Amino acid sequence: MTRHVILGKGPIGSTLARQLADAGDEVLVLSRSGGTSAHQTAGTLADPLVRHAAVDSADAAALTRAAQGADVLYNCVNPAYHRWPTLWPPIADAVLATAEATGAVLVTTGNLYGYGAGTQLMREDSPLASTETKGLVRIAMWREAERLHRAGRVRATEVRGSDYVGPGALGQAHAGTRMLEPLLAGRPLHPIGASDMPHTWTYLADFARALAAAGATEAAWGRAWHVPSPQALTFRQLATLFADAAGAPEPRIRPLPMTAVRLLGIGSPMLREVFAMGYQFVEPFVMDSTVSQSVLGLAPTPWDTIVAETLASWGSRSSGATTPARR
Known part of the structure; x- marks a missing residue:
């Protein structure tokens, strides 16, 4: 039985824990509170293969003690958006130290921020050219993991999604x-x-599957990979897909201009960071996952399945069930 340790219990961490437990593996989820997420599904809550414990993700010694015996360590943490420059470096350092001390394969949940504005079509070999603060944080994290991997001190990979x-x-x-x-x-x-x-x-389920596959695939270690994702859609196309499937009225879409986001950001640190990433919403933002599909042996879930499963979950939630929380 493979032993997995997941740092973070939000959408990705919770989805990953459920998938790994469903496959019969042992899962330890570490978080600040140590409790199960209030939004986890009943299946996850009841699964004896999923345990939870409290740990400070920036405390390398505590994290190493908790992760002893792990085969794979997944970094699914997501600090407060506007505090990335302060919060991410000590967490990233602690996670790398833990991976080195335990020998666990380190799989980091990544994003596309490092590529930067103007990339438009992102592949795994696209330059990490961001000049934006959060993009620079993610670049530094990956570069250090890559350096330690090449030095033979850790086995590391990163999986990036949109x-x-x-x-x-x-x-x-x-x-x-x-x-x-x-x-x-x-x-x-x-x-x-x-x-x-x-x-x-x-799709969140595809993200979790890609993380698990990267941790189990030696050929994936030492590089970053894109989550197998379906064909790109505009927001209007996406909303229309959901409306048609749900029998809802045709979407009425009134975009919030970036000038308005900037003004609202004067009083909101979160919206200031959203404005800084505004290029993602006003230019093509498309990720190619062809290479990763081959290496990881995965295919993206089709849009009709994504829509159907999401609407089914939404209906269950409205009836009193809940879905995974933030990672």
Whole structure:
């Protein structure tokens, strides 16, 4: 039985824990509180293969003690968006120290911020050219993991996905609650920036499957990979897919201009960071996952399945069930 240690219990960490337990593996989920997520599914809560413990993710000694015996260590942490420059470095250092001390394969949940504005079509070999603060943080994290991997001190890989869609993509997700709730109620939608630029959306279940595959595939170690994701859709196309499947009215879409986001950001640190990433919503933001599909042996879930499973989960949630929380 493979022993997995997951740092973080949000959408990705919770989805990954459920998938690994379903495969019969032992899973330890580490978080600040140590408790199970209030949004986890009943199946996860009841699974004896999933345990939870409290740990400070920036405390290398505590993290190493908790992760002893791990075969794979997954970094699914996501610090407060506007505090990445302060919070990420000590966490990243602690996780690398733990991977080195335990010998566990380190699989990091990544994103596309490192490629930067103007890339538009992102492949694994696209330059990490971001000049934006959060992109620079992610670049530094990966470069250090890559350096230690090449030095033979750790076995590390990173899996990068785009904006979440699917069960578990809650209020902060552009295609989560903030899209589905008004869409299904026939109210106007207010996406950031624009609604007619092609954009890659990553299914949470596919993200978790890619993390597990990267941890188990030696050929994947030492490099970064993209989550197998379906064809890019504009926000309007995405909303229309969901509306048609749910029998909801045609989406009424009124984008929130970046100038408005900038003004709102004066009083909101979170929106200031959203404005800084505004290029993702006003230019093509498309991720190619062809190479990773071959290496990881995975294919993206088709859009019709994504829509059906997401709507089914939404209906269950509305009836009193819940979905995974933030990672």
